[in-house]
Amino acid sequence: MSTQRRKIVVSEFMDSSAVESLRKHFDVLDDRTLVDDPKRLFEAVHDADAIVIRNRTQINPALLERAPRLSVVGRLGVGLDNIDLKACEQRQVKIIPATGANALAVAEYVISTAMMLLRGAYLSSAEVASGDWPRPQLSNGREFAGSTLAVVGFGGVGQLVARLAIGLGVQVIAFDPQLAGDAEVWQLSGVRRVSFEEALAQADVLTLHVPLRDETRNLLGPVQIKSLKPHAVVINAARGGIIDEAALATALREGRVGGAALDVFEEEPMRDGSMFAGLPNVILTPHIAGLTLQSNERVSTLIAARVTEALSQGGC
Template sequence: MKVLVTELMWEDGINELKRQGCRVDYDQELGRRRDELLELAPHYDALIVRNETQVDSVLLDAAKHAQVIGRLGVGLDNIDLKAAEVRNKPVIAAKHANATSVAEYVIAAMLDAYRPLIEADADVRKGRWDRRFFTGFELNKRTLGLVGMGEIAQRVATRAKALGMDVIGYDPFVTPYDHIVAETGVRPVETLDTLLQESDFVSVHVPLTRATKHMIHKANLPLMKRHAYIINSARGGIVQEQDLMEAVKREQVAGAYLDVLEQEPVPSDSPLAQIEAIRLSPHIAGLTDEAQSRTAMLVAREVINVLHGRESLCAVV
């Protein structure tokens, strides 16, 4: 069996594929070389991708012998699921493998917003000792608003609660008896507007769909507290970036932590990069060593299950 890996995959997973008898061709830049990928695709029994490779009907038709598509992550906006289903090609996602890492990123962002230790370190190294300027705030008793209340949001809530935060959530698909409400103490609110109005931090945890694209925009950003921050570790495009920049410039919100952007990588001349209150990171919320090892191993084993005719618990379609 031949497996083509088109983007970054931790060595653990590649070795697992080989251990199970697969021939693995690995090129972590191949997803960006579309024509070459289309030429190679017909020769493989499985494709493993991350978020840059566009798995559309053209690629799925080219990969005529592929029995399964593995996704190194949980976001599926780069994969045409309907086209895969019609062609009877199961899509495997790394269910919950990086959830803890993303949750810790959110906590790190909130701590950085209120206790900017890197800036304090730089200031001291310049010979200053401005204790009043670097007097921060406590997360204790602050309100965290979760947009979406799935697995990652649950892990964020547990950690935020441990810091003494009040946690609210907006998700029209969550019932009062779901775990995040019944067991973690998250208080659900009925509308996104209510969540934005009440929160000191707003953390986004929804997939990018037609319904969620630009769901945070110029009409509802002014509802937020002037000292509030937005944290987006989900997908670029959920927060309207131009509107966010304008809101920060007008001091309608304090700032944002954006790990995901509508255009990735972000251009060096992007206006986003010119606003200090908007902190950018290169899509790394789930990119810890532990999470990537789990992701690679999970996808490798589940792809092998499908290739051997077994069911996968991680199949999306």
């Protein structure tokens, strides 16, 4: 089959220059509204050879059944929990994630939110603008330099977070059961390998960088939260479901945790009246830690190139 006749469906936002590069070789249906319209999505993929998605489009048996020609899934990101990997393997559908392309954006999100939460002085603009002057209350913030950052999950993003933090004078420790104690990365990074329990107990800042699996669901639950220092801040820019959100919200409300930055949630979007509403020293963002102008261009360009290569080779 000629590549000119092959079809690619883009069901979520992709950088326009990357879409145009795909159009040079393929018929492309670029419609970011498809993710919210399953009926139209199923109709669109019936003759598709590839689909490009972000984290909301579900690649499951129902979709695969309606896409008999599908051979490639391009993932504009790295998490794969919205993709039925077993079903794709059975159908010989190749999954192409954008590994590493948005790591810097996520790492900068972690560093910036950690500094904001430790300092505790950047969420008071409305009060200052209205004439209040909360100088005494905001004069006891903590410096990032000299603190201990605990990284849970020491893959590509975790290692980049560590590198940025070390450059700011932060002591970094990490827990990752997938990395052996004699793995070269520990020596090269200068990061001390610790147990999960040690990471919790020593962290001034705890950042999570693990995938959502059965063994990581509610990894940070009520028991683990009790092990944190009262002033510790928690950052999750990985996946919703890794933290027991109710337990964290309760700890924040009771002053047993110093703050939290959450970019991902078990339910997205969150419902009105969330348990985090009105809590102090909390930063909530809508799953955008890895999204910047630059990272989106990198991710989109990478996926466009790899999908083009896969289809040009005949797919899988």
